[in-house]
Amino acid sequence: MAILSDLGTKILSIFEAIAGMNFLSETLPMLVMLAIGGVLIYLAIAKDMEPTLLLPMGFGTIMVNLPLANIVGAISQNEGAEGAIEVLYKAGVANELFPLLLFIGIGAMIDFGPVLSNPKLMIFGAAAQFGIFFTLSVASLIFPINEAASIAIIGAADGPTSIFVAGELNSQYIGAIIVAAYSYMALVPIVQPPVIKLLTTKKERMIRMKYEGKAISKRTRILFPIIVTIIAGIVSPQSAVLIGFLMFGNLIRECGVLDSLSETAQKVLANLITILLGITVARNMHASQFLKWETALILGLGLVAFIFDTAGGVLFAKFLNIFLPEGKKFNPMIGAAGISAFPMSSRVVHKLGLEADNQNFLLMHATGVNVSGQVASVIAGGMILSFFGN
Numbered sequence: 001m002a003i004l005s006d007l008g009t010k011i012l013s014i015f016e017a018i019a020g021m022n023f024l025s026e027t028l029p030m031l032v033m034l035a036i037g038g039v040l041i042y043l044a045i046a047k048d049m050e051p052t053l054l055l056p057m058g059f060g061t062i063m064v065n066l067p068l069a070n071i072v073g074a075i076s077q078n079e080g081a082e083g084a085i086e087v088l089y090k091a092g093v094a095n096e097l098f099p100l101l102l103f104i105g106i107g108a109m110i111d112f113g114p115v116l117s118n119p120k121l122m123i124f125g126a127a128a129q130f131g132i133f134f135t136l137s138v139a140s141l142i143f144p145i146n147e148a149a150s151i152a153i154i155g156a157a158d159g160p161t162s163i164f165v166a167g168e169l170n171s172q173y174i175g176a177i178i179v180a181a182y183s184y185m186a187l188v189p190i191v192q193p194p195v196i197k198l199l200t201t202k203k204e205r206m207i208r209m210k211y212e213g214k215a216i217s218k219r220t221r222i223l224f225p226i227i228v229t230i231i232a233g234i235v236s237p238q239s240a241v242l243i244g245f246l247m248f249g250n251l252i253r254e255c256g257v258l259d260s261l262s263e264t265a266q267k268v269l270a271n272l273i274t275i276l277l278g279i280t281v282a283r284n285m286h287a288s289q290f291l292k293w294e295t296a297l298i299l300g301l302g303l304v305a306f307i308f309d310t311a312g313g314v315l316f317a318k319f320l321n322i323f324l325p326e327g328k329k330f331n332p333m334i335g336a337a338g339i340s341a342f343p344m345s346s347r348v349v350h351k352l353g354l355e356a357d358n359q360n361f362l363l364m365h366a367t368g369v370n371v372s373g374q375v376a377s378v379i380a381g382g383m384i385l386s387f388f389g390n
Contacts, residue, residue, distance in 0.1 A: 029287035030065050036285075037061030040179075049186035052271065053159065053278040057179070060085065060282025088280040096167050098277045099160035100245045105270025106160070106374075107249025108262050110342065112224055114368035117214040121334070121365065123316075125372025128338025129380045130312030131155035135305035136384070142297065147171055149388045151298050154181045155305025156377035157188065158340035163281065164242060165381045168389055175284030176295040180302035188344040191303070192336055195310045196352060200332050204318070205356035207331040211364045221254040232379055238389060239382020246378060306339070313338035313369070337366040340377035346370040 040058030044051035064085060082090075092098035115121050132155040139148035150171035153162050162181035166174045184191065197205075225247030233240035253262045284290070313335030321329040333352055337345045346366035353362040 026067075029291050030067060032291060033065040033285065033287045034062055036290075037065070037282075043186070050182050052274045053182050054186070056275050056278030057182075057282050057285070060279035061285040063279075064282050064286050085280060085283045088276060089283040092276060093163065093167060093280050093283075096164050098273050098280065099164045099167075100241065102160045102270060102273045102277065103242060103245040104249035104252075105265045105273065106342075107225070107246040107251075108253045108265035109270070110246075110250055110253075110371050110374065111367075112221070112250065112371055113216050114364045115372050116216045116220060116224060117212065118365070118368055121368040122372040122376075124313050124335045124338045124369040125374075125376035126338070127316035127335060128309050128313035128369075128373050129156065129376050130316075131305040131308030131310070132377075132380050132384075134308045134312075135301055138304065139301050143294075145388055147173060149384045150174070150177055151301050152305055153177075153377075153381055153384060154184065154298075154302035155309045156340045156373075156380060157181065157185050157306060157309070157345075158374070158377045158381075159185060161242065161340070161378055161381045163277070165384060168385055172289070173294060173298055175281065175290050176298045177302070178281050178284070180299050183299075184302060184306045185341045185344070188339075188341045189348055191306060192310050192345065192348050193352060195307055196314060196333050196336050196349075199311060199314045199318070202356055204321075204332050205352060206360060207329055208357070208360050209331055209334070209362065209365050211361070218254070218256065222251065225250040225254070228375065232375075232382070236379050236382040236386060238385035239379045242378040242382060243375070246375070309339045310336045313373075331360075331362055331365070334362060334365050334369050337369040338373040338376065339370075340374045342370045342374050343367065345373075 037058045037060075040054045040061060042058075043049040044053075044055035044058060132152045135155055136148055136152035139151045142148070143151065146169040150162075150166040150169050150173070153165045154177060156162065159178065159182045162177055163174070166177045171177060229240070229244050229247045232243040249265055252258050252265055314332045315335070317330045317332040317335035321332065324330070331353065333349045337349045339345050346363060346369070349366040350361070350363040353360040
């Protein structure tokens with residue numbers, strides 16, 4: 001009876017505490033965040049939008065906004081005790097460990113064959129980072145420079161890079177930045193086609209590009225990640241760790257003697273880290289941190305960066321075509337694949353090519369640009385850290 005009485009007293013105190021919450025300043029923000037968590041879960045399940053990340057992020061958002069749960073803060077009366085999500089955050093996000101481990105898995109998934117067979121496609125990966133630096137200029141008029149730089153990297157459409165850069169720059173809006181980065185990755189098939197069509201004519205979209213499909217030797221495939229790591233480390237030292245982990249994953253794939261490790265990196269490691277990353281970054285999705293006018297502004301600026309990255313790649317290809325003879329021109333759409341959203345962007349370009357001409361196969365060209373964009377976005381992140389990091 002004493003136990004039941006004690007339990008009843010505790011339950012009553014909880015309800016009294018909830019009832020004592022101020023509706024406008026506490027209850028309403030909590031309900032809004034619970035709804036946002038539900039929307040993220042809905043988009044993951046019903047719309048299949050980046051479900052591996054949005055589902056755990058949505059559920060984590062619900063968890064951290066439960067009243068009196070203290071999942072992030074103290075879990076007992078012991079001074080200094082921390083919630084499970086806070087422990088995970090410090091262990092894997094605050095020190096950038098989770099994004100780096102995820103890069104190993106991403107590197108193991110990437111086949112650099114298309115770009116190695118046609119190296120000139122790399123220039124489009126670089127051109128498609130224009131939106132990052134354009135948005136940096138705009139955001140710096142509104143936010144402190146470290147926040148502006150963190151927001152601008154959303155344009156890379158590369159979630160791990162966004163997390164890494166925002167963490168290194170100590171952004172207080174990391175929750176909004178992560179949501180924006182992964183949301184726009186999922187929205188590639190919706191956002192990119194209108195921008196591409198606006199900037200190209202049907203005649204340009206019908207341009208066919210011959211794919212030579214040169215055989216790439218195993219030696220070249222092995223040397224490529226090593227050489228890229230060395231060059232990136234010299235040109236952009238702050239990107240060395242990002243590029244290094246990405247290329248290490250690719251080296252595991254291409255060396256030919258670590259097939260079991262390559263498969264583990266692609267599936268088990270990548271999936272496990274993505275789950276932990278998703279539920280952990282929800283630590284920054286508490287109502288007090290997320291429900292600010294700056295959040296809406298960040299989402300808008302992220303969209304600007306994404307659009308201008310797409311436009312930068314397309315316009316750069318159109319510029320090059322001015323100097324190229326007929327039969328050698330690029331299909332401008334492949335420039336849009338220079339963002340880091342691999343492989344969604346290359347599929348979008350391929351689909352638009354088939355819409356204009358059902359015999360126009362651009363997938364391999366777009367894939368070459370897409371994997372180049374993956375590397376270029378990491379280097380761009382390293383450059384931003386070099387300029388604005390500690």
